[in-house]
Amino acid sequence: MKKFVNEPSNFVHEIMEGLVLANPDKLKYVPDYNIIYRADMPRDDKVSIIQGSGSGHEPAHIMLVGQGMLDAACPGNVFAAPPMEYCYECTKLMNSKKGVLHLINNYQGDRMVWDMAHEMAEADGIKVGVVIIDDDVAVQDSTHTVGRRGVAGNFFVIKACAAAAEQGASLEELVALGNRVNSVVRTMGVALTSCTPPAKGEPIFDIADDEIEMGIGIHGEPGRRRAKLQAADAIVDEVFQAVASDLPFKRGDQVSLMINGMGGTPISELYLLYRKAALNCKNSGLEVVRSYVGNYCTSLEMAGFSLTLIRLDDNLKRLLAAPAEIPIRVF
Amino acid sequence: MKKFVNEPSNFVHEIMEGLVLANPDKLKYVPDYNIIYRADMPRDDKVSIIQGSGSGHEPAHIMLVGQGMLDAACPGNVFAAPPMEYCYECTKLMNSKKGVLHLINNYQGDRMVWDMAHEMAEADGIKVGVVIIDDDVAVQDSTHTVGRRGVAGNFFVIKACAAAAEQGASLEELVALGNRVNSVVRTMGVALTSCTPPAKGEPIFDIADDEIEMGIGIHGEPGRRRAKLQAADAIVDEVFQAVASDLPFKRGDQVSLMINGMGGTPISELYLLYRKAALNCKNSGLEVVRSYVGNYCTSLEMAGFSLTLIRLDDNLKRLLAAPAEIPIRVF
Numbered sequence: 309m310k311k312f313v314n315e316p317s318n319f320v321h322e323i324m325e326g327l328v329l330a331n332p333d334k335l336k337y338v339p340d341y342n343i344i345y346r347a348d349m350p351r352d353d354k355v356s357i358i359q360g361s362g363s364g365h366e367p368a369h370i371m372l373v374g375q376g377m378l379d380a381a382c383p384g385n386v387f388a389a390p391p392m393e394y395c396y397e398c399t400k401l402m403n404s405k406k407g408v409l410h411l412i413n414n415y416q417g418d419r420m421v422w423d424m425a426h427e428m429a430e431a432d433g434i435k436v437g438v439v440i441i442d443d444d445v446a447v448q449d450s451t452h453t454v455g456r457r458g459v460a461g462n463f464f465v466i467k468a469c470a471a472a473a474e475q476g477a478s479l480e481e482l483v484a485l486g487n488r489v490n491s492v493v494r495t496m497g498v499a500l501t502s503c504t505p506p507a508k509g510e511p512i513f514d515i516a517d518d519e520i521e522m523g524i525g526i527h528g529e530p531g532r533r534r535a536k537l538q539a540a541d542a543i544v545d546e547v548f549q550a551v552a553s554d555l556p557f558k559r560g561d562q563v564s565l566m567i568n569g570m571g572g573t574p575i576s577e578l579y580l581l582y583r584k585a586a587l588n589c590k591n592s593g594l595e596v597v598r599s600y601v602g603n604y605c606t607s608l609e610m611a612g613f614s615l616t617l618i619r620l621d622d623n624l625k626r627l628l629a630a631p632a633e634i635p636i637r638v639f
Numbered sequence: 640m641k642k643f644v645n646e647p648s649n650f651v652h653e654i655m656e657g658l659v660l661a662n663p664d665k666l667k668y669v670p671d672y673n674i675i676y677r678a679d680m681p682r683d684d685k686v687s688i689i690q691g692s693g694s695g696h697e698p699a700h701i702m703l704v705g706q707g708m709l710d711a712a713c714p715g716n717v718f719a720a721p722p723m724e725y726c727y728e729c730t731k732l733m734n735s736k737k738g739v740l741h742l743i744n745n746y747q748g749d750r751m752v753w754d755m756a757h758e759m760a761e762a763d764g765i766k767v768g769v770v771i772i773d774d775d776v777a778v779q780d781s782t783h784t785v786g787r788r789g790v791a792g793n794f795f796v797i798k799a800c801a802a803a804a805e806q807g808a809s810l811e812e813l814v815a816l817g818n819r820v821n822s823v824v825r826t827m828g829v830a831l832t833s834c835t836p837p838a839k840g841e842p843i844f845d846i847a848d849d850e851i852e853m854g855i856g857i858h859g860e861p862g863r864r865r866a867k868l869q870a871a872d873a874i875v876d877e878v879f880q881a882v883a884s885d886l887p888f889k890r891g892d893q894v895s896l897m898i899n900g901m902g903g904t905p906i907s908e909l910y911l912l913y914r915k916a917a918l919n920c921k922n923s924g925l926e927v928v929r930s931y932v933g934n935y936c937t938s939l940e941m942a943g944f945s946l947t948l949i950r951l952d953d954n955l956k957r958l959l960a961a962p963a964e965i966p967i968r969v970f
Contacts, residue, residue, distance in 0.1 A: 310831045310848065310942060312871040312908040323907045326914030330930040366907040500641045517641065540643040574902040574940050575967065576654045576697040577643040583657030599661040602967060609905050611641060611940065636906065636933060 309509050311609070316506035320363045320385055327370060331635045335373060341397040342390065344370045345380035349402060355437075355473045355482055356380070356402035359411040359466070360390040361418050364505065365526060366571075367636050368462060368605045376632030377470045378411075386505040386608070387512075387527045389417030395425035399434060407435035407479035411465055411486065413458025414442035437479040439486030441465050443495045443616065445554040446523030446531045459526050460568040460605040460614045461493035464628070471630035489624065494551045497531070497614030498543055499524035501572065503607050522546060526570075526607050540577070544584040547615045552592060557617055559593030564600060564628065566616035571606035573613055578602065581613055589617075598628055640840050642940070647837035651694045651716055658701060662966045666704060672728040673721065675701045676711035680733060686768075686804045686813055687711070687733035690742040690797070691721040692749050695836065696857060697902075698967050699793060699936045707963030708801045709742075717836040717939070718843075718858045720748030726756035730765060738766035738810035742796055742817065744789030745773035768810040770817030772796050774826045774947065776885040777854030777862045790857050791899040791936040791945045792824035795959070802961035820955065825882045828862070828945030829874055830855035832903065834938050853877060857901075857938050871908070875915040878946045883923060888948055890924030895931060895959065897947035902937035904944055909933065912944055920948075929959055 313319055324344055328337040336347050342360075350356045359369045360382035369381040382398040384390035399408050408429070412422050419440070426436045443461030450457050468489045469482045477485065499521040502511035512528040515521060520543065523531025532550075557563060567582045569575070582601050589596050597620060605614070620628070644650055655675055659668040667678050673691075681687045690700045691713035700712040713729040715721035730739050739760070743753050750771070757767045774792030781788050799820045800813050808816065830852040833842035843859040846852060851874065854862025863881075888894060898913045900906070913932050920927050928951060936945070951959070 310868065312831070312874065312904065312912050312944065314870045314872050314911075319907075319911070322911045322914050324910075326910035326912070326917070326932075329917040330910065330913055330932055364907070366905065366910075371906065371910075500643075537641065539645045541645050543643065571905040572903045572940060572942075573643065574697060574937060575702065575934065576650075576695070576939070579655075579657035579661065579697075579702075580645075580650070580653045581643050581657070582661055583653050586657070586660040601657075601661055603906060606905060608907070609903060609942065611903075613643065 309504050311504065311506060313506045319506045320383060324370060327635055335635060341382060341394045343380055343382045343394065343398050343401060344373050345401060346373060349379040350404040352405040354404060355406045355477065355479050356404045356408045357411060357470055357473055358398050358402050358408060360395055360398060361413050362387040362389060364608045365605050367603065371636045372466060372634055374632065374634035376474055376630060377466055377634050386507065389415065389421050392421040392424045395421050396428050399425055399429040399436065400432065403434050407437055409437045409439065409469060409479060409482050412438060412440050413462060414440050414455055415452045415457065416454060417452060435479055437483040439465060439483055439490065441490050443490065443493045445494050445550055446496050450525055451529040452527065457525055459495045459497060460566060461495045461616050461618065463604045464493050464618050465489045468624060468627040471627040492555065493616060493618040494554045495614050495616040496547050496550045497524045497570065497612060498522055498547060499570065499610055499612035501611040502528060503610040505608065524612060526605060528607065540580055541584045544581055544588065548585055548588045551615055551617050555619065557594055557619060562595045562597050562620045563589065564598045564618045564620060565589060565596045566600035566604065568605055568614045568616065569603040570610040570612035571603060572609040572611040575602060578613060585615055597625060640835050642837060644837045650837045651714060655701060658966055666966060672713060672725045674711055674713045674725065674729050674732060675704050676732060677704060680710040681735040683736040685735060686737045686740050686808065686810050687735045688740045688742060688801050688804055689729050689733050691726055691729060692744050693718040693720060695939045696936050698934065702967045703797060703965055705963065705965035707805055707961060708797055708965050717838065720746065720752050723752040723755045726752050727759050730756055730760040730767065731763065734765050738768055740768045740770065740800060740810060740813050743769060743771050744793060745771050745786055746783045746788065747785060748783060766810055768814040770796060770814055770821065772821050774821065774824045776825050776881055777827050781856055782860040783858065788856055790826045790828060791897060792826045792947050792949065794935045795824050795949050796820045799955060799958040802958040823886065824947060824949040825885045826945050826947040827878050827881045828855045828901065828943060829853055829878060830901065830941055830943035832942040833859060834941040836939065855943060857936060859938065871911055872915045875912055875919065879916055879919045882946055882948050886950065888925055888950060893926045893928050893951045894920065895929045895949045895951060896920055896927045897931035897935065899936055899945045899947065900934040901941040901943035902934060903940040903942040906933060909944060916946055928956060
């Protein structure tokens with residue numbers, strides 16, 4: 309296992325310590341429940357927005373905690389849902405008179421713990437709203453999922469809801485908004501390589517030197533098919549077709565286009581992929597009004613990418629362009 | 640070769656096309672000379688700042704072109720200096736009454752082409768200033784270098800000079816500032832894996848599954864020693880000691896600390912490395928006033944990192960905190 313790691317059981321804990329050391333004024337950390345939260349939250353005049361899933365998808369979600377994005381995150385171990393008590397304690401910690409919004413990727417483990425935390429928090433008198441994210445078009449059901457998986461499209465649900473929350477939206481409005489965003493966002497991913505969780509010490513699946521997995525899940529779940537490695541443009545064509553035909557996106561639609569890296573793919577290759585995806589948008593009559601190229605939802609050091617399209621309206625364009633400040637910044 | 644690539648000879652060109660497609664209002668591209676430049680530059684009331692080195696180090700330098708950073712970049716092929724005419728044409732294109740600043744990493748190939756472009760531009764009546772960057776403490780001379788190599792510390796020279804240029808500094812002031820920044824910044828890197836330039840199709844060096852290269856160059860040049868893979872904290876300790884003892888940094892210094900990814904290392908591991916480096920700063924009496932964690936100067940998909948320290952004064956703190964807007968953004 310070639311990784312920068314100490315004792316594998318401390319992997320997640322040490323990442324979170326590093327994140328808080330790098331942002332001492334803005335973030336706080338509760339080690340007992342793996343909670344990273346904004347130092348200036350909760351506030352009774354703003355709905356709190358929280359998320360917690362398995363680790364290994366960084367920057368999702370601990371590095372998306374900040375003004376105009378998440379208020380708190382409580383990850384589990386690598387590729388494992390957080391324990392229920394993390395979700396419950398995180399909800400209590402972020403309790404606001406306006407309520408707490410749970411954003412949940414559609415995996416059985418995540419849904420179970422958040423459902424229980426939701427019930428317990430409501431029994432405590434906390435107002436809780438829920439949005440389930442399931443943007444992955446690759447497969448219908450999957451290894452850890454009934455229905456579609458939640459992947460990089462998650463970013464848009466967070467950004468839109470968080471921007472609206474900063475502007476004073478109610479919990480009910482945010483649930484409606486989150487569901488609406490989820491209904492117009494579609495994603496599919498591809499893997500060139502597997503990845504190795506530190507505690508496991510070996511790759512989560514095998515893939516030959518000349519193969520790619522089309523429709524990969526973010527925990528290595530199988531996709532649509534195992535294919536021979538092709539030229540980048542041909543790979544983009546297949547992924548674009550799968551994503552664009554699903555909603556379907558139509559000539560004249562205004563969209564955002566995201567090329568998300570899976571963790572081990574250099575940004576140079578992501579822009580090379582973006583090039584073909586942007587040309588495909590143009591040829592399909594889709595107008596890209598805002599682009600995203602980088603690592604948003606990863607699988608440790610996996611080499612791969614996902615392509616996300618989201619159909620925009622004026623309100624959504626405004627929300628996506630709202631200011632935000634998160635720990636991972638270039639400057 | 641497992642990469643997202645089409646025809647290898649089009650690799651750099653297609654990345655640049657993708658970058659401009661993603662930033663149609665802000666960037667322009669001159670394919671004949673591989674120049675990416677700010678659509679709103681040059682201006683006669685601001686010194687233009689340009690850089691061009693081999694490709695494969697993205698975001699350096701094409702993705703650092705934007706307000707408050709570079710005005711233009713003209714990369715060569717992967718790990719190859721740009722042809723002299725790219726440098727000359729880039730200088731002419733960015734000609735300003737206040738002059739053009741060349742920021743050059745200390746490699747023989749880069750210095751030669753930029754020296755020639757400098758002479759030719761001056762013969763045309765263009766005012767040119769030069770700053771050479773050589774922040775890598777690993778080795779004295781190297782495969783492509785007489786003297787020290789220029790690596791991730793480059794970022795700080797760009798940021799400080801660009802901020803001062805936006806505030807109206809003269810070419811002479813910027814040369815003095817750039818040299819001063821370079822004199823207080825120190826870096827050393829480590830590689831877990833090699834990397835594969837698309838046109839070469841195979842790794843640029845071999846490294847065993849249980850080995851790391853301490854002091855790696857950004858083109859795979861040998862470092863100080865080949866070591867057995869150790870715990871992350873032990874690796875950070877060795878790199879930190881090499882960097883901190885070189886200036887040397889002293890108890891009471893205010894610094895910025897950068898953990899730069901080499902391209903294939905996930906951001907989770909970078910924050911785990913940052914944790915130990917930040918603790919070492921604290922134990923050494925160095926006050927970290929601004930932190931940087933991410934990919935700044937990479938080697939394609941290499942797994943590895945570098946650690947940079949820079950000693951700050953009030954002026955430098957102000958310049959590093961100045962606003963900037965570059966193509967690679969999270970939102």
